[in-house]
Amino acid sequence: MKLSYFHQKALAIFLLNLAGLIIFFSWYLPAQHGFWLSIDTHIFYFFNQHILPDTFFASFVAYTNNxxxxxxxxxxxxxxxYNTFRKKDYMGKRHLVIVGLVMVISAVLINQLGxxxxxxxxxxxxHFQDVHRVGVMTGIPTKDASGDSFPGxxxxxxxxxxxFILRYLSFRSFLCALLITVVFSLPRVMAGAHWASDILVGSISLTLITTSWLLITPLSNIIVRQLEKHLPFKK
Incomplete structure (x- = not known):
């Protein structure tokens, strides 16, 4: 039996929330975070062993965490x-500006929740002893530690x-955004300022749970429409 549009949306929210909870509790419930600790440790030492004085890698990691x-x-x-924004007419551009505003506000609120x-x-x-701190190795002001790194x-x-890109732009733009996410999340892990699971568990699970309710339900569209009504624009 084919599901109605409403039931498809409800199922999507349920599955995304379930995935987020499974990811989170696979890390939270086991003693010492179970298999995640092994993944985290191997990834940390893989990069940390290469953070040495007077090396390009150490300078690269330091600058990308400044x-x-x-x-x-x-x-x-x-x-x-902007690649999508520039192709729109005036009303389309105004709509994307408001979507961007809602995105920024949502990101701030979700980050505070995290x-x-x-x-x-x-x-x-x-956490570990006798590690290479990239800030010490290079003398470059950089973020190479955090007292509370979860979630990333x-x-x-x-x-x-x-x-938001997936919801309001295109799948192609979403793939580009995903690439940007991988590239620019990696430096924090390389420096040891975050565990890999801070992102793979913390960031992903929180995003799946919160944005599914915001973007799959009409909530984000309602907020966008209300702002469109009340913010001034040229006719």
Missing amino acids: RKFDLVILLAMGALY QNIPIERPSPTL DHGLMLLIFCS
Whole structure:
């Protein structure tokens, strides 16, 4: 029997929430985070062994984790969004501006929710002893540690961006956004400022649960329409 449109949406939300919960509890419930600890440890030491003084890799990791590098991430996201924006007429551009505003507000609120999850987890550079700190190795101001790294904030923001791109732009743009997410989430893991599971578990599970309710239900469209009614525009 073919499901109605409403039931398809409900099933999608259920499955995405179920996936998010399974991912999260596969990490949260086992002692020492089960198989995730082995994955995290291997990934951390794979990169950390190459962070040595006077090496290109160490400098690369340091610069890509400097706060100024966040501007490069914003430029990449903005360029992808602008590629669709520039092709629209005035009303289409106005619509995308409002969608972008809703995306930013949603990302801030979801990030705050993530930061208030009652889990404190120091980054691997603080958890393990005798590790290579890229900031110390290079002398470059950089983020190579965090007292509370779960969930990964960069990964979370980028995944929310992906979700909005998939909902309001195109699948092709979504694939580009996914590539941006992988490329720009990796430096935090390479530096040891985040565990891989901070992103693969924390960021992904929180994104699946929150954005499914926001974007599959009419909620985001309702917010966009209300803003379209109340924000001034040229006729």
